Amino acid sequence: MMSKEADRMLRVALVGNPNSGKSTVFNLLTGLRQQTGNFPGVTVEIKTGRMRFPSGKEATLIDFPGTYSLYPTSSDEKLVTAVMSNPEDAFFPDALVYIADVTHLERHLLLLTQIIDLHLPVILALNMSDTAQEMGIKVNTAKLMDQLGIPIVSISGRKEDNIQKLLSEVEKILKTPTRTADNVFFYKLSDSQKQIADAVRHNLGIENPYRALLLVHHGDWLPFLHKQQREVLRTIAETKDFQSLRAQVDETLDRYDRFVPIVRDAIQHPPAFPSTATDRLDAVLTHRLWGPFIFAAVMLLIFQAIFDWSGYPMDAIESGFGILSEGVQSILGEGWFTELLTDGILAGLSGILVFVPQIALLFLLIAILEEVGYMARVVFMFDKTMRRFGMNGRSVISLISGSACAVPAIMSSRTIGNWQERLITVMVTPFISCSARIPVYLVLIGLAVPAVKVGGVLSAQTLVFGSMYALGVIAALLSGWAMKKWLRTREPSFLAIELPEYRMPHWKNVWLSVWEKVVAFVAGAGKIILVVSIVLWALSRFGPGNAILEATQQAHKEAVEMQLDSNQTGDLVQQRRLEASFAGKMGKSFEPVIRPLGYDWKIGIALLTSFAAREVFTGTLAVLYNMGSEEGDINNRDENAAKATLRSKMKTETFSDTGQPVYSLATALSLLVFYALAMQCFSTLAVVRRETGSWKWAALQFFAMSLLAYFGAWTVYQIFS
Amino acid sequence: MQRRYRTIPDLKINESACTISISDAALACKLTAMGVLPGTRIEMVRTSPFGNAYYVKVDGIRIALREEEAASILLEV
Numbered sequence: 001m002m003s004k005e006a007d008r009m010l011r012v013a014l015v016g017n018p019n020s021g022k023s024t025v026f027n028l029l030t031g032l033r034q035q036t037g038n039f040p041g042v043t044v045e046i047k048t049g050r051m052r053f054p055s056g057k058e059a060t061l062i063d064f065p066g067t068y069s070l071y072p073t074s075s076d077e078k079l080v081t082a083v084m085s086n087p088e089d090a091f092f093p094d095a096l097v098y099i100a101d102v103t104h105l106e107r108h109l110l111l112l113t114q115i116i117d118l119h120l121p122v123i124l125a126l127n128m129s130d131t132a133q134e135m136g137i138k139v140n141t142a143k144l145m146d147q148l149g150i151p152i153v154s155i156s157g158r159k160e161d162n163i164q165k166l167l168s169e170v171e172k173i174l175k176t177p178t179r180t181a182d183n184v185f186f187y188k189l190s191d192s193q194k195q196i197a198d199a200v201r202h203n204l205g206i207e208n209p210y211r212a213l214l215l216v217h218h219g220d221w222l223p224f225l226h227k228q229q230r231e232v233l234r235t236i237a238e239t240k241d242f243q244s245l246r247a248q249v250d251e252t253l254d255r256y257d258r259f260v261p262i263v264r265d266a267i268q269h270p271p272a273f274p275s276t277a278t279d280r281l282d283a284v285l286t287h288r289l290w291g292p293f294i295f296a297a298v299m300l301l302i303f304q305a306i307f308d309w310s311g312y313p314m315d316a317i318e319s320g321f322g323i324l325s326e327g328v329q330s331i332l333g334e335g336w337f338t339e340l341l342t343d344g345i346l347a348g349l350s351g352i353l354v355f356v357p358q359i360a361l362l363f364l365l366i367a368i369l370e371e372v373g374y375m376a377r378v379v380f381m382f383d384k385t386m387r388r389f390g391m392n393g394r395s396v397i398s399l400i401s402g403s404a405c406a407v408p409a410i411m412s413s414r415t416i417g418n419w420q421e422r423l424i425t426v427m428v429t430p431f432i433s434c435s436a437r438i439p440v441y442l443v444l445i446g447l448a449v450p451a452v453k454v455g456g457v458l459s460a461q462t463l464v465f466g467s468m469y470a471l472g473v474i475a476a477l478l479s480g481w482a483m484k485k486w487l488r489t490r491e492p493s494f495l496a497i498e499l500p501e502y503r504m505p506h507w508k509n510v511w512l513s514v515w516e517k518v519v520a521f522v523a524g525a526g527k528i529i530l531v532v533s534i535v536l537w538a539l540s541r542f543g544p545g546n547a548i549l550e551a552t553q554q555a556h557k558e559a560v561e562m563q564l565d566s567n568q569t570g571d572l573v574q575q576r577r578l579e580a581s582f583a584g585k586m587g588k589s590f591e592p593v594i595r596p597l598g599y600d601w602k603i604g605i606a607l608l609t610s611f612a613a614r615e616v617f618t619g620t621l622a623v624l625y626n627m628g629s630e631e632g633d634i635n636n637r638d639e640n641a642a643k644a645t646l647r648s649k650m651k652t653e654t655f656s657d658t659g660q661p662v663y664s665l666a667t668a669l670s671l672l673v674f675y676a677l678a679m680q681c682f683s684t685l686a687v688v689r690r691e692t693g694s695w696k697w698a699a700l701q702f703f704a705m706s707l708l709a710y711f712g713a714w715t716v717y718q719i720f721s
Numbered sequence: 722m723q724r725r726y727r728t729i730p731d732l733k734i735n736e737s738a739c740t741i742s743i744s745d746a747a748l749a750c751k752l753t754a755m756g757v758l759p760g761t762r763i764e765m766v767r768t769s770p771f772g773n774a775y776y777v778k779v780d781g782i783r784i785a786l787r788e789e790e791a792a793s794i795l796l797e798v
Contacts, residue, residue, distance in 0.1 A: 249743075253759070287767075383773070383785070385771050495774060495785060
């Protein structure tokens with residue numbers, strides 16, 4: 001045990017307020033050597049990376065969420081308190097680097113003084129020293145160092161100034177932890193707080209009085225405490241009549257009283273802050289009228305960009321996989337193993353990777369908006385609107401991200417402090433039309449909606465496409481509203497958000513953020529898509545008893561009678577085999593359920609296969625309607641021969657009992673509504689389970705969305721048929 | 722009787738006033754941690770497009786506050 005402890009990688013923590021430039025420093029020190037891991041108990045992911053010291057030694061760098069204080073108001077911030085107050089924690093650092101914005105140092109030191117009082121070895125990094133210099137701010141580092149009693153380094157994360165110096169300082173305190181003397185505290189505990197700390201030490205054996213006090217403050221939620229310990233802490237608080245909130249405010253004010261004079265003494269500001277570019281920009285960007293207008297324009301631009309730019313790489317990926325799959329087929333020959341590779345694994349991989357360009361592009365644009373500081377303004381502008389629907393201004397970011405992929409979007413809800421608002425955001429985000437729905441929309445609209453102009457301007461197809469997005473947004477907002485009526489908690493909810501200065505995006509941060517989101521999608525959603533894809537392949541490849549074999553023989557016989565060529569025979573065989581497979585049987589037994597929506601059993605199979613990834617829908621239909629294998633790729637976004645063929649095949653399809661045509665405008669619209677509203681993504685459900693901590697919410701989401709989709713589709717079918 | 726204090730919603734655009742205290746304990750905790758302290762000057766910059774939120778400046782930093790948050794900050798008359 002001892003040797004293991006000595007061998008383990010040293011841990012360095014990065015802490016600081018929001019907007020201190022912490023993540024820039026983290027990205028600078030670790031680059032792509034980053035990982036995210038789950039933190040048990042508070043459903044927050046924690047980012048770690050490898051950092052290398054000038055000596056060549058390495059340590060794990062842990063990036064903690066930006067927080068103002070050890071008295072947290074969101075699950076993000078709770079993580080910091082949970083780790084810092086528990087030396088047994090797997091993330092408990094051997095040394096800390098506290099990043100502070102030196103241009104606003106007076107309001108960046110609260111958390112630092114709390115960390116000093118926990119007697120953790122810490123270095124203060126005065127970030128943005130380049131900006132400070134430009135602004136004419138003079139910092140007397142020696143004086144600060146003397147007063148705070150910790151090492152201080154002036155750095156610039158953006159200009160990469162003095163980073164080596166910071167690293168060597170960190171290495172120094174790792175070697176010889178220069179902790180503050182045990183009896184020196186920034187905040188002097190009151191007499192009754194001292195008694196409380198004594199009682200905690202006596203009962204739980206916690207020596208540091210400030211840590212003892214933190215435990216009493218947070219005893220009801222700190223994840224590492226046992227039930228018994230919670231009891232003890234509660235009893236101590238009750239007997240000493242401890243008022244947590246009040247004590248928190250008093251302590252905070254007391255700390256400010258102590259460190260503000262120190263900062264003022266050591267830092268000379270120029271006489272006044274000039275009116276900055278930020279003020280002039282905000283006069284327009286957060287204007288009562290222009291603000292929302294510009295936001296709408298920005299959103300339109302983003303979506304326009306996605307449609308215009310991501311098509312090319314998507315097509316390239318699809319055709320790349322097509323070639324690969326043909327290659328595998330020609331090398332291995334026919335057989336179930338080849339099919340497993342091509343129709344199961346490669347199809348699954350292609351289904352994952354084809355979305356990467358779109359997701360990367362959307363998250364690139366979102367990351368830029370976030371980096372320049374615009375997202376905080378969006379939160380400010382739409383807080384009221386979102387609150388009506390049970391959410392929070394911060395939910396807007398999750399909902400926008402949801403239009404790429406719900407998986408990273410749901411993970412971005414962690415900054416929402418109020419549990420109910422966060423839960424509602426998690427529950428309704430999947431209603432937003434994600435990139436996987438786009439191919440389905442495009443094919444269905446292309447098939448059903450005539451390419452005419454409405455009012456001479458907008459094409460009817462564009463209009464229906466836009467309505468699908470609107471439907472998703474409306475469904476998200478209304479279900480948020482319904483959940484708000486149903487849930488009702490009295491937990492406090494905050495907006496209180498800092499609106500940072502506008503600045504040019506720091507590209508390294510942008511790229512790393514995009515990378516992180518893409519990895520979240522590929523690793524989170526991708527794994528599940530792959531598994532489901534393989535399961536579905538098996539379901540459509542195998543059937544009960546000899547059903548597949550018989551179907552194949554029958555198809556060959558028919559082909560001979562109809563004098564089909566080898567390609568056409570192959571297509572017919574494929575179609576008949578799918579019909580006879582487990583998936584086919586499921587689709588048929590499913591038909592009575594979906595008949596009221598205007599679907600036959602073939603669409604039923606397509607709906608089932610959509611659970612791997614929604615865009616599989618079109619591929620399945622192509623097989624079922626016996627499309628020629630030579631007619632190209634149905635998922636191609638442009639009007640092509642494949643689509644035209646599918647359209648004509650679908651048009652001639654009739655219900656076997658009534659002889660009515662299956663495919664009509666009503667069916668297409670009903671399918672569109674179904675795909676817009678239905679929960680058809682196992683990956684999202686898995687993330688919802690993880691983020692909410694139970695299957696309960698994921699199950700509720702699945703059933704509620706499916707029911708809504710069913711009745712929505714039914715209504716539309718009844719209206720239009 | 723005239724009130725002894727005002728709150729942010731009472732301020733006109735570009736008007737500023739000094740903070741006396743924060744009336745709600747949970748909010749006080751959050752706001753003081755962000756640097757909204759008794760004695761600091763708060764300047765009203767603008768209200769949000771759909772109302773109910775305020776854009777204020779506190780000592781050179783910009784903060785967005787909800788109606789309840791803004792109303793809990795008691796200001797000198």
